[in-house]
Amino acid sequence: MHTFLMFGKYSSNALKNASATRTRKAEHLIGRFRGRVRSMYAVLGKYDLVIIVDLPGIEEAVKVSAGLMELTGIAFTTIPAISVSEFDKLIQEI
Secondary structure (H helix, E strand, O other), X not given: OXXXXXXXXXXXXXXXXXXXXXXXXXXXXXHHOOOEEEEEEEOOOOOOEEEEEEEOOHHHHHHXXXXXXXXXXXXXXXXXXXXXXXXXXXXXXO
């Protein structure tokens, strides 16, 4: 599994339709692509929402990002992440 950070920006319609039910639907959609939500945060600043997910790979990340946009109206910027310990191992090979 790979970790992805999903940064979401609400549209006015997406904000109006926010609910616990929609959040559960979003979690279900992530699960359909064999993903797992690690955590979700509402944030202030450039983005309104951060979701940390584990997914099998980039293809699933693209599908989840597009699927969540369709489901919620929230535009996501999705980026892969690795732990610092993994990063340290990789740079030792340089």
